[in-house]
Structure formats: C-alpha cells, structure tokens
Amino acid sequence: MIKFENVIKEFGxxxxxxxxxxxxxxxxxxxxxxxxxxxxxxxxxxxxxxLTPTTGDVLIDGTRINDLNGExxxxxxxxxxxxxxxxxxxxxxxxxxxxxxxxxxxxxxxEKEIHKKVDAVLQKVGLEDAAEKLPASISGGMQKRAxxxxxxxxxxxxxLYDEPTSGLDPVTSRTIDELIHKLQKxxxxxxxxxTHDMISALTISDRIAMLHQGEVVEVTPPNEFLHSKNxxxxxxxxxxxxxxxxxxxxxxxxxK
Amino acid sequence: xxxxxPYYCPECTSMFARxxxxxxxxxxxxxxxxxxxxxxxxxxxxxxxxxxxxxxWYQLFFTGIKSLPVISVVALFTGMIFAVQTGIELxxxxxxxxxxxxxxxxxxxxxxxxxxxxxxxxxVGSSISAQLGTMTVSEEIAAxxxxxxxxxxxxxxxxxxxxxxxxxxxxxYTDLLAVAGGAIIGVTxxxxxxxxxxxxxxxxxxxxxxxxxxxKALCFGFIIxxxxxxxxxxxxxxxxxxxxxTRSTVVISFLVILVTGxxxxxxxxx
Ligand SMILES: Nc1ncnc2c1ncn2[C@@H]1O[C@H](COP(=O)(O)OP(=O)(O)OP(=O)(O)O)[C@@H](O)[C@H]1O
Ligand SMILES: [Mg+2]
Numbered sequence: 001m002i003k004f005e006n007v008i009k010e011f012g013x014x015x016x017x018x019x020x021x022x023x024x025x026x027x028x029x030x031x032x033x034x035x036x037x038x039x040x041x042x043x044x045x046x047x048x049x050x051l052t053p054t055t056g057d058v059l060i061d062g063t064r065i066n067d068l069n070g071e072x073x074x075x076x077x078x079x080x081x082x083x084x085x086x087x088x089x090x091x092x093x094x095x096x097x098x099x100x101x102x103x104x105x106x107x108x109x110x111e112k113e114i115h116k117k118v119d120a121v122l123q124k125v126g127l128e129d130a131a132e133k134l135p136a137s138i139s140g141g142m143q144k145r146a147x148x149x150x151x152x153x154x155x156x157x158x159x160l161y162d163e164p165t166s167g168l169d170p171v172t173s174r175t176i177d178e179l180i181h182k183l184q185k186x187x188x189x190x191x192x193x194x195t196h197d198m199i200s201a202l203t204i205s206d207r208i209a210m211l212h213q214g215e216v217v218e219v220t221p222p223n224e225f226l227h228s229k230n231x232x233x234x235x236x237x238x239x240x241x242x243x244x245x246x247x248x249x250x251x252x253x254x255x256k
Numbered sequence: 257x258x259x260x261x262p263y264y265c266p267e268c269t270s271m272f273a274r275x276x277x278x279x280x281x282x283x284x285x286x287x288x289x290x291x292x293x294x295x296x297x298x299x300x301x302x303x304x305x306x307x308x309x310x311x312x313w314y315q316l317f318f319t320g321i322k323s324l325p326v327i328s329v330v331a332l333f334t335g336m337i338f339a340v341q342t343g344i345e346l347x348x349x350x351x352x353x354x355x356x357x358x359x360x361x362x363x364x365x366x367x368x369x370x371x372x373x374x375x376x377x378x379x380v381g382s383s384i385s386a387q388l389g390t391m392t393v394s395e396e397i398a399a400x401x402x403x404x405x406x407x408x409x410x411x412x413x414x415x416x417x418x419x420x421x422x423x424x425x426x427x428x429y430t431d432l433l434a435v436a437g438g439a440i441i442g443v444t445x446x447x448x449x450x451x452x453x454x455x456x457x458x459x460x461x462x463x464x465x466x467x468x469x470x471x472k473a474l475c476f477g478f479i480i481x482x483x484x485x486x487x488x489x490x491x492x493x494x495x496x497x498x499x500x501x502t503r504s505t506v507v508i509s510f511l512v513i514l515v516t517g518x519x520x521x522x523x524x525x526x
Contacts, residue, residue, distance in 0.1 A: 012264035050259055050398050069257065074404045088399035090391075102403045104307060105410075154403075 335437025357460030388488025
C-alpha cells in the first residue's frame, strides 16, 4: 500500500534518509521505532508529501506521489489522517471546533451530524469535558488526544501517528493503544505508528520496523522482534528493560 | 502547496555563482509571494460562503476597527504638524489662508495613503506574519494542507479582503482627520476662518487627487498582505524565526510601499 523505494533525503548537505526501503501492507499496523533523530517523523512526512525525496520513490497504492500536485495530491491526502508530533491544533479554535474542522470544510454534513460525530470521537479519547476549551488551556497530553481525535474523525483509511503516547500517563497510553488497535480491527485501517514506547509498539503492531540513521535495519513481527539478534534492536530493547520472557502471553494480556 | 522546504543554496566557490544563486532565490521568493496573493484574490468570490463568512468579518473588524485609535491620533497630528510648518512659511507672505489647500492636497495625494500604509504594515502586517509564522513552525499549516484545507483560502483570503477593503477606507479617514487637524491649527494659531480654510481646500484639491490616493492605498494593502503572508509561510526556526519574519515583513513592506508610491506618483502626475 505504501512503498518506499530507495528513498534518499538530504536537507542541504545533511543526509537524513539514506536508502530507505519499506513496504507497508494494506490493513496492517506497523510501528516505526528508533532513536531520536533517526528520521521517523521525516519518514511520515514523506508519505503525505510534506517532504519530497531527494532521490527515490514513494508509492501509495502504486501511484508515485513525488511530483503529484493540486487535485490529485488532495485526493491522496484525503485518505490520510495525521497526528503530528506537536498535535498542531489551531490555537484560536476550541477543541470541539478543531475536531469539527475537517468535517465542516470537506463534507456536506449538517451541524447536527457533525455534533454527534465529534462528540462520539471526543468521548473515545476521553476529552468530552474539555470540548469547549482552547488548546492553550489544556495539557500537552490532552492536546495530543485532541489531535488524535481530529485525525480519526474523517474516518481515513490510512492513519499516521507521530508519537501518539508520548507525554501521556501509562493508563491513558494504554487507552490510546486500544483505540488504535480497535480502529485497525473494526475498520481495517492501515496504521503507521511512530513511537518510543516499546510496550505500545509490541502490543499494537503487526510488524515493527527499527530505524537507525535513516535506514531500516529490521522489520519483523513483535515476537520475532523481541528475539532479534540485531545489535541495534537489542540495545534499544535492553535500554527499556524489556526481556523476552516478560512478554510470553503478549499482547492478549494488555489489550482486552 | 504552501509548505515547502527552504531553498538550499548549493555551495559555490565562485563569488559570482553565489550572487547568481542569491538573485535566483530572490526572484523565486517574489514570484511565490505574488502567486500566493493572486490566488487569494481568485478565492475572493467565496467570501460569502458559510465556512468563510465568519473569518472574513473578523478580519475586517481586526484590520479596520482595531486600527482606528492609532490611525486617528497619527492622522490628526500629521495634519496639525503640517499646518504649523506651512503656516510659518505662508505667514511670511501673509498667505495664511492657503494652509487649507496645502494640507488637503498633500494628504490626499501622498501622506494619507503613505501614513496609513506604514501604520497598517507595522500593526496588521506584522501581526499576520507573526501568526502565520507561528502556525508554520508548529506544523499547523502542514496539518491544514493534509486535511485538504487550502491555507490560502482559509487564512490568506480573509486577510486580503480585509486589507483591500480597509486600506482605502482608512486612508479616507486619515485624510479627513488630517484636514480637520489642519483646520484646528488654522483657526487657533493662524487666524483663518473655518469657511475660508474649507473653501481654499476645495479650490486646490481635485477629485483626481482623491482617486489616485485611494488607488495607492489599495495597492499598499495588496503589498502588505503579500509580504506578510509570504514571510509567515516561509518562516523556519522556531520563535527566533517568527521574530525574524515579523521584522522582515515590516522592513520589506515599508520599502516596497515607498518605491511603489513613487512609481505610482510618477505615473499619475507626469
Ligand atoms: N525541515 C528540516 N530541515 C532540516 N533538517 C531537518 C528537517 N526536518 C528534520 N531534519 C533533520 O532530520 C533528522 C531526523 O529528524 P526527525 O524529526 O525525523 O527525527 P525523529 O526520528 O522523528 O526524532 P524524534 O524521536 O526526536 O521525533 C534530524 O537530525 C533533523 O535535524
Ligand atoms: Mg519525530
């Protein structure tokens, strides 16, 4: 569904992605993990063409998006929901209006239908009490959840999450994990989750991709990921004190 | 597409090559700014649609009504200062009565649009670029684009309308207040009757002066919007970047307003 073919990305002279290859299948949840600065956010931005590869191709369902423009690009983008690392809510609109914005702008739904839908989504992310607040007056974690609500409200078929659980407490993090998992199971959306949270990655993913210095060093299902011999993967797991025997009955224990 | 990567100048050893790239980059920037502004104008027919109406009204209010206090004070005092200075000279020839014509013609032709342009560039222009700049660095513009909401329609068009409508109106207001300020000085300091002051003003001022002045104001509004939005959309580098964008908005609009004002004057009065 989403395919990176030998993508090289340089900002000026600084290489960020160096020969990036990844094939994301339809309907799967894939986690991108890696150290800070590995190029995870940059990878996500390539999928919606906020960035263009210096060389190489990005394909969405076989369509090369490198130099799409105008309406065609709009059509591709409307299939995506994107949760930004910084949430990127419009500061002068309330949480409710932020979530309602894509519906008001891009659909012909009536105010009443919009109201119903937004309320339901806000309930799902646990923000029903903050609906009338401005983004500046809610916490970072709440902004993240509002951003998440805005990303999913249009029911896109591909969801890109940039660190959905960073800055959230463990309990809320698991709620968000469940939400991502549920969206994938119920609606069959394709999800790409960038995360530092290994518990989250191991619970929700069908596959985990390890990024290191702009390259994919390993792409495997969670149980194989845990047993990986790759040094970089091991270092990453050990640093979070995650041991193989710890996760025998994964992920059933955590996801209901 | 509004979100773009910054233009990286290739490393060149030759000085001329570097200048060449700088020149190219400059032309590119001017082109982009014009494109954004023109596309905003193409969107203007959508101003009454339900999703844009509210923002358009708000921008009209923000640009027009909120600028009234500062513009009032500046306009009144500009007229008064001008009347005092010309009054001193005119008094030497016993021609104090001419002060009405002098103030009115100067305000209508040049100082009205010019003062209004500078004030609006410094207040509204800087605020536009600070807001759009902050939105750019916090990825809000990118988020809009991914939601298939064109930032030009959503953000630039209402501001463009506000500036195009309000600049001529505010200029007219500046002209009137400045003439009133001149009258105050004329009556209290120079001993000119109000009626004589007004008669003299009408005698010298032509309708053409008013029209060209208002047309200039319209052009200045366009310039301020184009510069401010371009600077906002190309902001990089966090809070420092927003500061830089705001500063260059004010500086660049001042310069472009001055030069354009000169060219238009040459065109109309030559
Ligand atoms: N617009 C840009 N201009 C220049 N360099 C950039 C830009 N965006 C990203 N980079 C560089 O690309 C590298 C990877 O950035 P990226 O944001 O993808 O990291 P990340 O893996 O998401 O890290 P984190 O976990 O901290 O979010 C960084 O070294 C950064 O300096
Ligand atoms: Mg990141």
